Amino acid sequence: MSNDTLMPGASRAIRSPLRRLGVPPNAGTTWATFARRFSFARRTGSPSRRLNLALQGGGAHGAFTWGVLDALLARGDLGFDGVSGTSAGAVNAVALAAGLMDGGTDGARECLHDIWSAISRAGAPTSHPGSPLAYSATAKLSGALMQRSLERIGGGWSPYDVNPLNLNPLRDILLARIDFEKLQRESPITLFIAATEVASGRGRVFRTQEISADSVVASACLPNLFPAVRIGRFYYWDGAFSANPDLLTLISETRSDDTLLVQISPDRDPDLPSNREEISGNIGRLTFNHPLRTQVQQIEVCRRVPRIPLLTDNAVSRIGRHRFHLIDGSPHTLKLSRDTKHRPDWHMIEGLRDVGRQTTIEWCETHLARVGKRPTADLYGKYFSDRVPFD
Numbered sequence: 001m002s003n004d005t006l007m008p009g010a011s012r013a014i015r016s017p018l019r020r021l022g023v024p025p026n027a028g029t030t031w032a033t034f035a036r037r038f039s040f041a042r043r044t045g046s047p048s049r050r051l052n053l054a055l056q057g058g059g060a061h062g063a064f065t066w067g068v069l070d071a072l073l074a075r076g077d078l079g080f081d082g083v084s085g086t087s088a089g090a091v092n093a094v095a096l097a098a099g100l101m102d103g104g105t106d107g108a109r110e111c112l113h114d115i116w117s118a119i120s121r122a123g124a125p126t127s128h129p130g131s132p133l134a135y136s137a138t139a140k141l142s143g144a145l146m147q148r149s150l151e152r153i154g155g156g157w158s159p160y161d162v163n164p165l166n167l168n169p170l171r172d173i174l175l176a177r178i179d180f181e182k183l184q185r186e187s188p189i190t191l192f193i194a195a196t197e198v199a200s201g202r203g204r205v206f207r208t209q210e211i212s213a214d215s216v217v218a219s220a221c222l223p224n225l226f227p228a229v230r231i232g233r234f235y236y237w238d239g240a241f242s243a244n245p246d247l248l249t250l251i252s253e254t255r256s257d258d259t260l261l262v263q264i265s266p267d268r269d270p271d272l273p274s275n276r277e278e279i280s281g282n283i284g285r286l287t288f289n290h291p292l293r294t295q296v297q298q299i300e301v302c303r304r305v306p307r308i309p310l311l312t313d314n315a316v317s318r319i320g321r322h323r324f325h326l327i328d329g330s331p332h333t334l335k336l337s338r339d340t341k342h343r344p345d346w347h348m349i350e351g352l353r354d355v356g357r358q359t360t361i362e363w364c365e366t367h368l369a370r371v372g373k374r375p376t377a378d379l380y381g382k383y384f385s386d387r388v389p390f391d
């Protein structure tokens with residue numbers, strides 16, 4: 001065992017600050033990890049509350065989540081243990097972590113701004129329903145009429161036909177602004193990015209030490225838009241097919257007992273879809289919300305398991321007692337037309353960011369004092385019944 005590893009019998013004086021910084025007090029914790037997180041804590045101050053973040057995907061509507069993160073960072077009294085993100089949520093997650101790593105809360109706010117500005121400048125994205133931050137060169141040169149025409153005549157083409165070079169501006173944006181090798185080594189928060197293995201349909205969670213520009217792009221890869229992303233021996237599509245976002249891994253592999261879910265995909269739409277475009281959009285919405293509903297069901301099962309000392313599995317017990325909180329942007333995104341997901345107009349992005357900020361400020365005034373004490377959202381009630389969520 002190397003000399004820089006904290007032995008299981010390390011003194012309480014050493015292990016106690018590790019616990020306060022969110023470092024598990026085990027034999028795998030190194031002095032380098034401790035020093036990095038201690039340095040980060042000194043730069044950002046000691047947060048009075050810590051929680052996890054679970055960030056949904058949703059294309060350009062992910063700008064709402066940008067506003068949420070910006071408002072949370074502006075407070076200066078919150079710390080984040082882990083962040084689970086899918087698609088646009090994955091983009092927000094790595095921007096948050098990279099910014100915190102390089103410049104604390106101010107750096108995180110700046111990194112998020114830079115990436116969303118670049119996304120807007122990259123041009124209009126394609127019109128695939130639910131397309132998460134994916135862009136085409138032709139769309140940048142075309143107006144709305146041209147884009148609609150391409151949608152109608154391009155139904156018989158695959159991304160392997162129209163994009164044989166596998167060009168992806170999102171990859172370029174990320175590589176220009178994030179040092180992924182450094183992020184793997186020094187991220188101050190634990191990251192979980194979801195993608196879906198093409199061959200089996202199984203979800204794959206990329207953890208901090210595995211995260212690259214390709215894994216983020218894979219998390220945002222729509223099959224009808226881009227060729228599948230190859231990582232190692234496997235090919236991947238959008239993570240929303242399997243986890244949007246992954247809650248169970250986040251809970252199981254972090255120390256926090258509180259998770260804030262930022263929802264941007266409407267879980268219900270009262271209007272009956274009647275034309276081809278509406279039906280296609282609704283199919284995408286249902287498909288990408290199904291994995292979240294499934295995990296909420298699994299969490300509810302854990303919650304209802306009787307807790308019998310020495311008999312109840314520790315993981316089941318921990319999941320069952322986890323406290324959830326919710327900032328829901330879907331009332332705002334539901335008002336927007338389907339194609340706004342795929343056209344990152346700066347005016348719309350700014351509007352969603354601003355409403356995300358304001359929604360978060362109001363949420364903090366009402367609910368933040370309860371974080372660490374009790375849940376402020378009933379996810380099972382929200383997604384599976386007509387019960388009113390917690391006040």
